[in-house]
Amino acid sequence: MSWSPEECKGQEEPLGDRHALCARLVENPGSGSAEQSEAGPGPIVTCTASGPALAFWQALLAGDVGLVSHILADSGTGLAPDSIFDISNPERWRDFRYNIRALRLWSLTYEEELITPLHVAASRGHIEVLRLLLRWRARPDMAPAGRTALHEACAAGHADCVHVLLVAGADPNIPDQDGNCPLHLCRGSSILECAELLLRFGAKVDSRSEEEEETPLHVAARLGHVELADLLLRWGACLDARDAEGWTPLLIACDTRCMSPADAEATTARCLQLCRLLLSAGADANAADQDKRRPLHLACRRGHAAVVELLLAYGVSVNIMDYGGHTALHYALQGPPSALAQSPENVVRALLNHGAVRVWPGALPKVLERWCASPRTIEVLMNTYSVMKLPEEAVGLVPPETLQKHHRFYSSLFTLVRQPRSLQHLSRCALRAHLEACLPHALPRLPLPPRLLHYLQLDFEDVLY
Incomplete structure (x- = not known):
């Protein structure tokens, strides 16, 4: 990420580590009032996790709207609704950052995990904290680590938070760092409600993820979510859209x-x-x-x-x-x-x-070896041949425990290796061969008793003859 000369104004020495850089990006600390978001570029503060920053973080996690409000109102803390936490190290909340720039702040290193108070409230479903932060003019589309608060609310399935963010002006078509729009990420028990809210507020029903080029309908298909797919189709989703x-x-x-x-x-x-x-x-x-x-x-x-x-x-x-x-x-x-x-x-x-x-007869031993635990699969295959096309040594392909479990079937199978099939079976093969071109349509129309019809359609008998 590159910085403009104005942002780096006042630097006299070479850039130090990333925290020192962030601390020098701006000159004047803000007042902590609700008007901060209109004041232009403000300070980025780095501090330890032993003071107000830790209290602010804990209040956000707990959804303590009273304490969050008190901290924001205290100008001495330097904390604001658009503060950015670096939670890369969960054992000590080392990095606290406050940023009120309109631009999305991306991670300076791959190890960083940046998050704002709005993200915490949205991901945890703390609706009152979310409303408070927005009243303090927290920016709904900030994405310090690539995701907005709307992405977090959708992924967690908090429909009420999704609604509040959309009403506050959150953009439903911003992709995250992986190229997924909020509509791609809807999950949880409120998945339908979240998706419908996004669509009503202008989400593109056929938006594409960046690498996979998936639409939300692809995601619904992978989730096996019939109701979500139905919703997307009613909003005009492309049925035959292709991914990458x-x-x-x-x-x-x-x-x-x-x-x-x-x-x-x-x-x-x-x-x-x-x-x-x-x-x-x-x-x-x-x-x-x-x-x-x-x-x-x-x-x-x-x-x-x-x-x-x-x-x-x-x-x-x-x-x-x-x-x-x-x-x-x-x-x-x-x-x-x-x-x-x-x-x-x-x-x-x-x-x-x-x-x-039909399967090439030379491949039948391999099929027998693979599917011997499913004797009915072997039965239906063998009943399409007029002659048992297995070598005598094929019995060695079936494990002894399987032979014992399905003794009746495998006994009939290996006996027929040395004997002709029954006349009844040969008649079935002849009729099926005669109707081959129109088999699925012709068989049901034949004036035959149900039992005979089922026989011609290869119903299972668990024995061969």
Whole structure:
């Protein structure tokens, strides 16, 4: 950061450390009155944490509006509503700074963490302290460390503080040091209220973060927040906006991962709701990122069977490839181990019933080894072949404990390696092959009993014959 000659006027010796520099930037201390903010450049004071500065800091943290008011009214303290604290060292609040310049003061070193009283009040939800500081003409858009108080209030989810700051003139479109506007940072239980306030006060619904080039709708998709996405869409958010990696909000939603098996059901439900919202609003179901990965590829990778069914209902191509030549079925079978909690057999079954090209027989042993803990995934794959295409030594690919746990299924599987499939199964294969081009549409229209129809659609029986 460079300083103008006027700011550095009066310096006769070389610049010392950063605290000495700050102390010399201005000449005349202010009076501590409410009129200070109109007085032009004022002093930056550095002092220890044993006097009024510490008392001021503690009062701000506690939300003690009476003590904050008393300290500000005491001109002898030299403290003001636009004071800047350096809290880089939390063990001793060493640096106290007062600055009333209109320009944002950025950190002089990467180690600094600068904060104003307004930031403290906004981040902690101390609404009365916030109002007091603004009455003393604290500048709502000061960002000594790159963030304004509005960023802090949004990130903490304090909607009442967001409202007070916006009414006081805070700019909802100022980016922070990471290039995020307040609308990108809304979190907490009041996320919807904060976002709507920002939009009503002029926040740009499609503002972009600096590096990722994400819009708030991208953020809502990553959070899996259906209501926030709906709000942004009602305010005209661009459905198919692309970030720096070419990802649309729908791509992000389909790539939602489960943090744990216990979280799988809730995660899939949110993902489905969000995808249904985006698609019904007109999102491109075939939008591809820079690697030509599409929503179907990503939903298969994460094992979101309901989302896969939804995308297939929108007519997406089941066999379209990414740049690496991988189809949706490849993604489903190469997904992470965590996809086991998502019942991957349902994804594989849906793809095969919509005409997915079968796995190359030579790759079946590798698939068996990877997915042996999900016997239904193996079952649905094997039921698309008229002949069991596994070598006899494939039994060694399944751990003994898995063989024991699913004894009935694996016994039938390895028995069929040496025997022909049943006539019933061969008839199923023949009919599916005949209807291959229109399989998903033709099967439901056949005048067949439900049980037979389900059989043709590869329903699970937990045994092979």
